[in-house]
Amino acid sequence: MTRKNAVVDKEICVSCGACMEACPVGAIKTINGCFADVDINKCIGCGLCSRTCPTGCITLVERLDMKK
Amino acid sequence: MKKKHWYDYLWIWPIVYFSLGFFNILFAWLGMIDFIVPIIVASIGGGKAFCNRYCGRGKLFAIIPRALKMKNRKVAPSWMYSKFFRYGFLAFFMTMFGNMIYQTYLVYGGASLKTVVKLFWTFKVPWQWAYTVTSVPAWITQFSYGFYSLMLTSTLIGLIVMALYRPRTWCAFCPMGTMTQGICKIKNH
Numbered sequence: 001m002t003r004k005n006a007v008v009d010k011e012i013c014v015s016c017g018a019c020m021e022a023c024p025v026g027a028i029k030t031i032n033g034c035f036a037d038v039d040i041n042k043c044i045g046c047g048l049c050s051r052t053c054p055t056g057c058i059t060l061v062e063r064l065d066m067k068k
Numbered sequence: 069m070k071k072k073h074w075y076d077y078l079w080i081w082p083i084v085y086f087s088l089g090f091f092n093i094l095f096a097w098l099g100m101i102d103f104i105v106p107i108i109v110a111s112i113g114g115g116k117a118f119c120n121r122y123c124g125r126g127k128l129f130a131i132i133p134r135a136l137k138m139k140n141r142k143v144a145p146s147w148m149y150s151k152f153f154r155y156g157f158l159a160f161f162m163t164m165f166g167n168m169i170y171q172t173y174l175v176y177g178g179a180s181l182k183t184v185v186k187l188f189w190t191f192k193v194p195w196q197w198a199y200t201v202t203s204v205p206a207w208i209t210q211f212s213y214g215f216y217s218l219m220l221t222s223t224l225i226g227l228i229v230m231a232l233y234r235p236r237t238w239c240a241f242c243p244m245g246t247m248t249q250g251i252c253k254i255k256n257h
Contacts, residue, residue: 016236016245017119030116030120033110056143
């Protein structure tokens with residue numbers, strides 16, 4: 001399990017799907033076309049989505065279940 | 069490596085579209101697909117599937133920096149994806165669309181056809197060579213010129229922000245994206 005996972009700021013997300021396209025493991029989908037959502041069980045914390053997002057609304061955060 | 073799907077190659081569509089319109093302006097009508105399909109998809113509960121998977125322009129903006137090995141990693145300034153700007157740009161875009169319909173109506177009423185492509189709603193570029201089929205009513209051709217201008221202008225804006233910021237920055241304020249997201253939010257309120 002990775003130490004970090006991606007988190008989407010739903011207020012800023014424009015639901016364009018750039019992150020979905022970038023995600024190598026298909027961990028991101030859009031919820032009813034409103035915003036993107038990350039499946040933390042699939043997310044490998046690579047940060048590709050974060051680097052692709054045009055609005056920069058995806059950040060990598062430390063997984064709560066991995067904190068010491 | 070993710071499996072490639074047929075829609076991963078849709079970046080070809082805008083290239084084909086602009087090429088066809090370069091030789092025969094009547095092909096500009098095909099752009100209506102990009103206008104109508106996202107609205108239908110969002111209205112029937114398909115969300116933003118068009119933006120997410122099938123938008124040729126979005127795919128083109130994603131593939132160009134990759135092909136040219138551009139290192140555009142800068143996030144667009146926050147005003148560019150603020151609600152105020154997004155909805156403001158949508159309103160502006162729809163006003164210009166309305167104006168284009170009005171110009172078409174004037175030609176339908178007898179005004180002379182203008183065989184020019186208007187870039188950025190300002191600069192008139194002669195495009196008379198693409199007026200190859202003269203047997204159709206003039207208003208159909210006028211709409212083609214207006215629509216082609218709209219499509220070309222938005223693509224050029226998209227290319228500029230693609231070069232300045234991240235590849236799909238256009239998607240942050242694309243009027244169709246704003247409209248379909250608005251539909252989705254209303255439907256799922």
